[in-house]
Amino acid sequence: MRQVAILGVGQVPVREHWDLAIRDMAVDAARAAMDDAGVDRVDAIYVGNMTSGAINQQRQLGTLVADFLGQWGVEAVRMEAACGSAGSAMRQGIMAVASGECDAVLAVGVEKMTETPGADTTTALVGAADAEFEGIQGVSFVGLNALIMRRYMHEYGYAHDDFAPFAVNAHANGAKNPNAMFRKAISAAAYSKGRVVADPVTLYDASPVGDGAAALLLVPAERAPKAVRVLGSAVSTDTLAIHDRRDPLWLEAAEKSAARAFDQAGVGPDDIDLFEAHDAFSIMAALSLEACGFAERGQGVRLAQEGDILPHGRIPISTMGGLKARGHPVGATGLYQLAEATLQLRGEAGPAQIDGARIALTQNIGGSGATIATHVLAA
């Protein structure tokens, strides 16, 4: 297996893109990654996307992107693992290069969720849960996360306000990222007054859906000795339904995929300079920090309260706004995380730069912890 490097990065700002179709956003991000890499032909394109069939009435998105990118004839496919789709696309892209099968690959994540006539986003999103045992009860995807958050508060004795540091940090960091959807810092007091979406999840606990696309161009590391390298890449799964898990407050797939990625990379939690966590909900950020070994069980919130997740803290997270402030175009998110981590490791994160960042971790979560892709990158 060859080591893989990230030679190009491309992003479309996360917005409500009234003027862009799903193909436009994907092509813009992919073209930016190719230009950044100075590569004009790839061997394969893996497109992560969650809802294009239902929301955009468009399938075969891999082929559509290849087509409108002018990469006719190239191998292409769409990968779907709900909100973990782009992390899975990255994983396949890495495997294609690592195996020697391909020498230049695009991993693209794209989602077009707003300004789409007839789109039923809430119905599409609950498809991430178990349709026959969760969705059929009428629960929304936010509702499922609310159940987990409430249980966490009960088990470990936290109040809602204790989660404020996740939102405050994410919004402060998002203010420094031109591609972020929300670019305004918020106070703990504002968090405290956030409108309830599904008790106890408030507006500031939940990430906003949006339109966006992010892409990475992958090559064998031997061809790009100075580029950011992929040290570890793993996907693990858990039961789809929360009620089937041994412990609804423990992300087994996060623990397993992180352990595998750390093992491949030969590093551990103490070596990580920044962590792009999947903070679709505040509770997911806490559980992800715990499962990856940055905090003991039930202590993820305390870690945030102690300031360890801030840009100058022990383990900075959501350094460019995270899902909360950059925005969460669901099937694209995993590649936004990887794009941001790559910019950090290049020292190109602008005002959001984490000083001396050399090793980064990203974790992309599909469903309520059902499919989790973890990557370790190094400068």
Place this chain on the structure above:
Amino acid sequence: MRQVAILGVGQVPVREHWDLAIRDMAVDAARAAMDDAGVDRVDAIYVGNMTSGAINQQRQLGTLVADFLGQWGVEAVRMEAACGSAGSAMRQGIMAVASGECDAVLAVGVEKMTETPGADTTTALVGAADAEFEGIQGVSFVGLNALIMRRYMHEYGYAHDDFAPFAVNAHANGAKNPNAMFRKAISAAAYSKGRVVADPVTLYDASPVGDGAAALLLVPAERAPKAVRVLGSAVSTDTLAIHDRRDPLWLEAAEKSAARAFDQAGVGPDDIDLFEAHDAFSIMAALSLEACGFAERGQGVRLAQEGDILPHGRIPISTMGGLKARGHPVGATGLYQLAEATLQLRGEAGPAQIDGARIALTQNIGGSGATIATHVLAA
């Protein structure tokens, strides 16, 4: 890259399965493949499926299959390339084993299209076309194939009845396959009187959608010296919209993926003992035969008329009924083709057995030729 072998085969009969959910069918096929192989733990599961988000309100199908198969923690993802989804899942499974990353992989194709409340199959299927330039015109997927067939008849001077041998052969062969949806031979006279679906496509030119699942268990060939081997595997793409192609009567992605698969295998069209073609429509069977080198341009229909596609002909196709008679559960079809080819090469095809079959070709087509996966297998 390691050579890959097919150690296990599993299929659910293609039917209207009133009593089975999508997860049941996928798990039944996967379990059958694992039992056939004598393997009880896999490293990864790649699930090909086209419409589960829109029709079954279920996403993360890879993870769902892993979950209900009892393969907790395993890597899993869903692959989507419209009707080419299962061929793409096979391609990824092969790459995972060939690369050395995995030692046992399941490639599963599954689709649940009937007896699903509120399912709008016609809308879901036209998502295989270009939504903004084809679908938006109100054309159905059958309509697109009707346009191609009409043009073919015009260019090469064929009458509708000239296509009869494709349907007659498929239905005769399907009668010998217990997993086929239609198990009754038809006559050329019956074909001639088929009801029009979208002129000139009649009921016998179009394949029936249905519910089904097929799975293969893949391992390194060195661990299964007597198992059927994968000699070639390639995916190629074309423009999504037919009007963007240089020649709407030539499947460039079929030509390219077949050339690559033949090259990997070190064989050519003359070495192929049977061909599981993607006869979703009669015209697609003709175009596929031409693009793979079995007939000259415009001569695919003539090849059929001359009896070459029959079980004892030069290049038997649709040997167990093809999409027309076995049925076409869209995202599962590619793996039904591969499962049938594997049974043929094992000499386990029962009354449908092609004598002395040693090398088989399969071709799975997404959209009207947009994503094409071609595989070469050998006994």
